[in-house]
Amino acid sequence: QKEVEQDPGPLSVPEGAIVSLNCTYSNSAFQYFMWYRQYSRKGPELLMYTYSSGNKEDGRFTAQVDKSSKYISLFIRDSQPSDSATYLCASTYTGANSKLTFGKGITLSVRP
């Protein structure tokens, strides 16, 4: 089992919809949970990260982590066509030899 599993896609929604993107992880040592956005033929761009459990909001984006169920979510409110991209979840822990473990990514398309 991969340490970080991401819902397969692709996902297509109409403009204005609320989008929910989800990942699960298996390594209990993970402390940081990240969401990256990757536009076509570009590098991944860090959207936001969360430490431990809880929610973090940044504009239309909310990241949520439930460590008890090892579940990571990203919610996008009032989705826009400019949100069309691949979204990657990732996890890591603090310490020597820590590395990012990525999900495979899900491609989101927001239809005008």
Place this chain on the structure above:
Amino acid sequence: NAGVTQTPKFQVLKTGQSMTLQCAQDMNHEYMSWYRQDPGMGLRLIHYSVGAGITDQGEVPNGYNVSRSTTEDFPLRLLSAAPSQTSVYFCASSLSGRRQETQYFGPGTRLLVL
């Protein structure tokens, strides 16, 4: 700040050729890394460095060499290219190896090996 820069953007190689992918960052980050991204496989770590003069292997190191002589630069060398190395390569950096929750990626190099 330019952030993380990579050259070239695109390269075509023949099997057996060698080349170096360049990566540089101007954020004084200690940690730098190389990933490859393949369809259905996600991002996989090739090599990483926690500081100048220190490098180590990631998940898929075979066929690649790295060195880190300065804080700013972290080139990736393909000694004898194979079609299996056709991929998109990303360089990334973060402040330190112990804190990677904010890792910044370059724009990528698309490599085609014929």
